[in-house]
Amino acid sequence: MLVQELDTPSLIVDLDVMEANLRRVADYAKQHSLRLRPHTKTHKSIGLARRQIALGAAGLTVAKVTEAEVMAAANPADLLVAYPVFGAPKLRRLTEVARRTKVAVALDSLASATPLSEAAVIASVDIGVMVEVDVGLGRVGVQPAEALALAQTIAALPNLHFRGLTFYPGHIKQPTEALVKALSDTVEKLVQDFHDAGLPPEIVSGGSTPALFHSHKVKGLTEIRPGTYIFNDLNTVHSGACTLEDCAASILTTVVSTRPGHMIIDGGSKTFSSDRLTTGAAGHGRLLEAPGAFFHKMNEEHGFVDLSKAERSFEVGEKVRVIPNHVCVAVNLHEQVYGVRGGRVEEAWKVDARGKLQ
């Protein structure tokens, strides 16, 4: 089937570009002796997780217990739930996953670690713990000075074992040498404190896609957890971690209405998500067939495209491809993805971990 024959809106992935993205990061991790533990939230696909493992990934990362249940099917050697787990329903499911595969949870409080330990005791499983440290984003994570005390307490809790440190440098949207140096200083001191206290972390895990190729400059870092790099998106381009040509995913849409200098496409917030660009700039995506077009507004099923500076005009019924601002949330809105090569649909895969809110 030709790409142009797909019904719209459909999420399509250029397989050549995706494969190059996967290789580039696998090679970078090998070159710098960093463990690569990709965050699967971007693709949410068991098949793509398997490809990441085949290329040398040391494990996988997920955000939710329900995602862990899905990704256990990819047989990761080491599965990280990068989110504090609360409540009996989630703890029960987590212990079930821990029977099938080696699991660690990233958390930042004893209020989270204590019930986790109790659940692990009840279920007779061992669960690893990574202490989450806030390195500047102000989201989850203890302050660096508090990490050691929390880790020491956790190390003494039954059926938990302290495995190391996690952080997410999400405050670094456009890496500079100064930002990377500050991050490195924080991490280096943190790791030194743990060594001095006789509790050396087995793993020191950080790294987002924007800061990805600066990871080797962060002293003490042993693992990276990028997610977006498999597809990339406009935010990744603006971060400097890739070029537009490295964006593998786009959304195929149909022009459904036109007026002079303007058109409506059949994709809106239900198709792209309404995530803005991290730069704060306006616009909801880049049209591959007319990069000068301005995708300025969305309703749920309608995309508003200003063509006054576009390279060409469009007629109703024509199909156009749009690179999204933020591919992770866009993937979550689609049931399946079409892998394309040279204008042909080569494969289709299900978004296995779509939804999975709990």
Added chain:
Amino acid sequence: MLVQELDTPSLIVDLDVMEANLRRVADYAKQHSLRLRPHTKTHKSIGLARRQIALGAAGLTVAKVTEAEVMAAANPADLLVAYPVFGAPKLRRLTEVARRTKVAVALDSLASATPLSEAAVIASVDIGVMVEVDVGLGRVGVQPAEALALAQTIAALPNLHFRGLTFYPGHIKQPTEALVKALSDTVEKLVQDFHDAGLPPEIVSGGSTPALFHSHKVKGLTEIRPGTYIFNDLNTVHSGACTLEDCAASILTTVVSTRPGHMIIDGGSKTFSSDRLTTGAAGHGRLLEAPGAFFHKMNEEHGFVDLSKAERSFEVGEKVRVIPNHVCVAVNLHEQVYGVRGGRVEEAWKVDARGKLQ
């Protein structure tokens, strides 16, 4: 089960409030002799569509052919696909729906009507057509002066029959008497032109939730298609069409991390959607347990809540309910909805038409 026992994040609906919302609008429509054809995009549930029909709805509205396939199960007397339908796959599916129920499509071009007529001929079905008119939003729709010519051409196409006019006054976010008067003048003149030309529209259909209770002031209007009114949301409150107490839907979340004056809840853009308020104001939802809290930022799985002006503090593991900015896109992110009454979960229903992008 108690509401507080639900795993999070979960979408909950206060059944007393929802039932009052349904009755209020059904009564309003009856009082003013307006056909009520609710847009099902808000709830996406066959069961709730049946309740709307039981309360007197003359039919249902959907945005997509795949939604029409789902909502045909509610046995509407008249089903409107309020979106131009393009491409053989969608046209084939639409003709299948047309065998099961009376269907009309809202469209704004001959480029859309001609293949629709051809598909109807091939499949030996009759399909109604509503001519979509742009009354100010600048989305889909012909200009009022062009509507008659398009309708006359469509009326002559085989297996299509012209049934009337649709418009969506989405530009009216906060109705004023002047805005409603301008809309009424446009619609009144339009309808008069059709009567003068001997092509009286059977149905003149408009009405969004924000402008809902002004519908009786629009001369010539015979049908309203509100969607959001069943649940309401912060945008509806800001439009003046409801109060905060009329918001039936909220999202139950858990506090997963705290620091002084701030907390993180386990719902972000994957749970609420990243739709901003139509007023342009900041904030991603209103916390029922602390209305002074400011839900200022979201990542996919994290909600950032500033508590510096909140009525109370929170501990990790506590559950809080949040009214979303825009409930339609939030419902689309959930697999199921929990109907609650008096602190207890009374029923749960599947979001039957979730996704359904094509």
